[in-house]
Amino acid sequence: MSEKGILYTQQEARLFFDLLRPSPGDSILDIGCGCGDILESCIHKGLDSTGLEPSPVMLDMAFERLSHRANLFRGYAEDLPFDDNSFNHASLFTTLEFVSDPRKAIEESFRVAKDRVFIGVLNRYAIKGLQRRIQGFFGRGIYAKARFFTLWELKTMVRELAGDVPVTWRSICLFPEPGKPVSCSPDTWPLAQRMPFGTFVGMVVTLKPRFRLRPLALPYPSESRYKESLTGFAAETQKKYRKDT
Structure with missing residues (x-):
């Protein structure tokens, strides 16, 4: 990975943890984990880490990198093979x-997480996003079939699916500096984190508690069984009641 790529990855990971704020021991599912970049960072933070990825090639790369430090599954983001509320957190990190x-x-x-979900996307309105879209238009690289999102599109989908839940977002803005190809702003320009046109947008959705209900069967004796069980004073009282009525 180039020096610029390492810089991007470090800043995105920092934004990820600053927004999600997981506690050591929390469980997290990284949906579309790729070769395991974010999973490795989660492991270093002491999280119980699970990754899901549709590409066998990427899964092999993730396993070589992480070995048995994370649980890895092959599957698709639209049909997760996990029960409701299986994890404290879930992540869609440049997956959408x-x-x-x-x-x-x-x-x-939202279904498999019970606390928070991180959504990180490459911003459609950023200059870098425009460059990626042009590359994709000409069929170049991994962005040939990629779909880019805006902050407003993410917010709309979240509200429609989860209702009026707390949402926090930040962005990473990259600015040129004299003598340097690029500079990342989050550490030195706090105001830039609130710019909706940043290169990378991270959002955390705090979910409302959800409970899965099931019918609870209560044993109740049938009328015939109840009659048969009456003895002594109770049986005499029942006979008298029926005679009076």
Whole structure:
């Protein structure tokens, strides 16, 4: 990875943890984990880490990198093979760009997480996002079939799927400096984190508690069984009541 790529990754990971704020021992599912960049950071933070990825090649790379330090599954973001509320947190880290149904992927992440969900996307309105879209238009690189999002689109989908839940977001803005190809602003320009046109937008959704209900069967004796069980004074009282009525 180039020096610029390492810089991007470090800043995105920092934003991820600043927004999500997981506690050591929390469980997290990284949906679309790729080769395991975020999973490795989660492991270093002491999280019980699980990754899901549709590409066997990427899964092999993640396993070589993480070995048995994380649970890895092959699957799709739109149909997660986990029960409701299986994890404290879930992450869609530059995943929505490459799924068939982004709305369904977000809905599934809300289903399996019980505390918070992180959604990180490459901003459609950023200059870098425009460059990626042009590359994709000409069929170049991994962005040939990618779909880019805006902050407003994410907020709309979240509200429609989860209702009026707390949402926190920040962005990473990259600015040129004299003698340097790029500079990341989050550490030195706090105001820039609130710019909706940043190169990378991270959002955390705090979910409302959800409970799965099931019918509870209560044993109740049938009328015939109740009659048969009456003895002594109770039986005489029942006979008298029936005779009077």
